[in-house]
Amino acid sequence: MTISVGDKIPSVKIMMATADGPQQADSAEVLGSGKVALFSVPGAFTPTCSAKHLPGFITQAEAIKAKGVDKIVCMSVNDAFVMKAWADDQNAQEKVEMLADGNGDLSRALGLAFDGKGYGMGERSQRFSAVIDNGVVAQLNVEAPGAFEVSSAEHMLGQL
Numbered sequence: 001m002t003i004s005v006g007d008k009i010p011s012v013k014i015m016m017a018t019a020d021g022p023q024q025a026d027s028a029e030v031l032g033s034g035k036v037a038l039f040s041v042p043g044a045f046t047p048t049c050s051a052k053h054l055p056g057f058i059t060q061a062e063a064i065k066a067k068g069v070d071k072i073v074c075m076s077v078n079d080a081f082v083m084k085a086w087a088d089d090q091n092a093q094e095k096v097e098m099l100a101d102g103n104g105d106l107s108r109a110l111g112l113a114f115d116g117k118g119y120g121m122g123e124r125s126q127r128f129s130a131v132i133d134n135g136v137v138a139q140l141n142v143e144a145p146g147a148f149e150v151s152s153a154e155h156m157l158g159q160l
Helices: 047-059 061-066 080-090 105-109 153-159
Strands: 013-018 021-026 035-041 071-076 097-100 113-115 123-125 128-133 136-142
Touching (some): 013 080, 021 080, 035 047, 035 153, 047 061, 047 080, 061 071, 061 153, 071 080, 105 123, 136 153
Parallel strands (some): 035 071
Antiparallel strands (some): 013 021, 013 097, 035 128, 113 123, 128 136
């Protein structure tokens, strides 16, 4: 079942890509305090994710935070080393925290995983964004397959 507006973020073990290396964390703790802008991409270093999705949140980080968001978090079904390398490549440090859902456990718990095996990608997260207020989903924007519209930073800015 897909998570909905009004639902609480589940508690799942995840990894955060940090300057000090991978740090184990709990999704309910990372996403459960204050106002969080979460967005999820099918894969680090993939075309739309690298050309539009992550760069949009980096560019709009100050404007998003000016609307009362405490932190911006990017999630992908990649390991923490890949997420760190992607953050470095995109100059995302200081603006976007990188959540590594390496096994897809959080994506499945949210009901937002998809089977990308036909594309050689294994199980991945759907492209989506969410505004989370003290651990409760306040806004949820799930993209149609292949689309990039409602999960963008610009769309989220209009919701804040």
